[in-house]
Amino acid sequence: MTEDEITRTVALCRPDGxxxxxxxxxxxxxxHDTSGIGRGxxxxxxxxxxxxxxxxxxxxxxxxxxSALDYAALHEVYVLDRATxxxxxxxxxxxxxxxxxxxxxxxxxxxxSRTRRVAVxxxxxxxxxxxxxxxxxxxxxxxxxxxxPAGHEVLGxxxxxxxxxxxxxxxxxxxxxxxxxxxxxxxxxxxxGAGAGAWAVLDHGRGRWPYAVxxxxxxxxRDGVGLQLGGTWTLQGPTTENGVFVDxxxxxxxxxxxxxxxxxDHMAPWQVIGDRVDLTFTPWHDRVARTNLGVLASATDQCxxxxxxxxxxxxxxxxxxxxxxxxxxxxxxxx
Numbered sequence: 007m008t009e010d011e012i013t014r015t016v017a018l019c020r021p022d023g024x025x026x027x028x029x030x031x032x033x034x035x036x037x038h039d040t041s042g043i044g045r046g047x048x049x050x051x052x053x054x055x056x057x058x059x060x061x062x063x064x065x066x067x068x069x070x071x072x073s074a075l076d077y078a079a080l081h082e083v084y085v086l087d088r089a090t091x092x093x094x095x096x097x098x099x100x101x102x103x104x105x106x107x108x109x110x111x112x113x114x115x116x117x118x119s120r121t122r123r124v125a126v127x128x129x130x131x132x133x134x135x136x137x138x139x140x141x142x143x144x145x146x147x148x149x150x151x152x153x154x155p156a157g158h159e160v161l162g163x164x165x166x167x168x169x170x171x172x173x174x175x176x177x178x179x180x181x182x183x184x185x186x187x188x189x190x191x192x193x194x195x196x197x198x199g200a201g202a203g204a205w206a207v208l209d210h211g212r213g214r215w216p217y218a219v220x221x222x223x224x225x226x227x228r229d230g231v232g233l234q235l236g237g238t239w240t241l242q243g244p245t246t247e248n249g250v251f252v253d254x255x256x257x258x259x260x261x262x263x264x265x266x267x268x269x270x271d272h273m274a275p276w277q278v279i280g281d282r283v284d285l286t287f288t289p290w291h292d293r294v295a296r297t298n299l300g301v302l303a304s305a306t307d308q309c310x311x312x313x314x315x316x317x318x319x320x321x322x323x324x325x326x327x328x329x330x331x332x333x334x335x336x337x338x339x340x341x
Contacts, residue, residue: 009245009260012037018212019043024169032245033162034256038174040212041110044074044103051076052171052216054341055108057117057128058209059139061150061183062227062331063196065089067310068148068187070141072119072126074103075341078302081105081119081126083141083148084293085189086310091291094189096143098124099299112176112210139206150185150196152206159256160208161249165240173213173239179225179251180232181206218340222265224278224287226313226332230254233285233313233330235278237265248280250317250325257320259283267336272307276334282318285327287311287334301340308335 010031018029019042029038044053056073069084078099085094098105098121109115117128127140134154141148160178183206184197197204205227222237232251240246241262248259259282266277276287289309297304313330 009258011258015039017042018164018172018174025164025166025172029174030164030166030244032164032258034159036112036160036162036176036210038162038164038212039111040174043174043212043214044076044108044110052214054173054211054213054215055106056209056211057108058211059128059152060207060209060225060333061187061196061204062206063183063187063194063204064202065194066187066189067333070126070139070148072106072108072117072128074106074108075302077102079103079106079119081121081124083124083126083143083146085146085187086291086293087189088291093293094143094145095295096124096146097297098122099297099302111212137208145190147188148185150183150187150206152208153182153184155182155254158254159251161234161247161256161258163245163247165213165243165245165247167216167243171214171216173211173215175213175247176208176210177225177234177247177249178208178210179234180227180230180254181208215341218338220336220338222334222336224276224313224332224334226327226330227251228330231325231327231330233317233327233332235259235263235283235285237263237278248283250319252319252325257317259317267334269336272309272336276309278334283315285313285315285317287313287332289334303340305338306335308333 012031061068067086071082107118119126166172221239224235226233236247263280268274278285289311293308295306
């Protein structure tokens with residue numbers, strides 16, 4: 007299986023709102039115009055737009071979400087204290103999308119969550135070399151810069167289920183981050199000096215989804231090596247969201263991966279196997295999240311831990327990934 011690489015700007019949607027066949031493929035930089043998502047009547051009820059940032063530091067893991075799900079908006083700030091295992095998770099689900107502001111395409115405007123308990127602001131620098139990420143809840147404050155090194159590549163993929171149901175995702179893995187995290191009035195440096203070793207991941211999504219779906223997602227990063235792996239939701243399609251990054255350069259992994267894990271014990275080791283992938287993930291913490299609001303429901307196990315094993319790069323070399331920090335997740339979504 008070889009997937010098509012797109013190297014020019016392309017519209018995700020046709021003028022009538024259906025999927026543009028020429029948009030199906032993958033990119034090393036964000037090249038898709040997704041302005042058709044969230045406009046008009048074509049995708050009413052099925053349009054999904056979000057920005058999810060995850061930060062991994064020596065002391066904490068942080069997740070920040072702004073999302074517009076068509077008939078509701080979901081905003082969230084999650085903090086895990088790595089030393090104690092303590093979690094803070096502030097979630098606001100608001101009707102319609104008025105509390106969420108998201109740009110038509112990645113990098114074309116600010117991101118905002120505007121609610122009483124969760125506020126998020128994401129802004130790109132004028133020269134494109136950094137992203138400022140701010141978030142606030144009653145107990146948490148975050149203000150960091152996520153740097154974009156020269157030559158840094160991402161994995162952008164369009165996954166089609168049909169001409170009416172499709173998703174564009176950008177996974178941006180292993181960007182250095184610096185700034186400050188405040189939890190219950192205590193400040194924790196992020197990146198630089200005592201906070202060295204911090205990195206960030208962006209999950210950018212624009213698409214029109216089926217009502218019920220399941221996926222797995224895995225990420226890891228250390229010392230210039232990053233993993234981006236997906237499963238289940240891309241089955242039977244022409245594209246996958248799998249890749250390995252080496253010093254900012256993307257090596258696209260074609261073909262589906264076989265995910266094996268214990269659904270009754272997510273803390274047991276996970277196996278991820280493919281033509282060029284032989285990996286084990288060993289968790290040290292399981293973040294369990296359950297939501298059931300009738301129409302909107304989800305079940306998530308996001309496990310933080312470490313990767314071991316190997317991946318074969320584009321040049322045929324065997325890359326050992328032992329000790330990469332990151333996460334895996336198993337999600338069942340009804341939306």
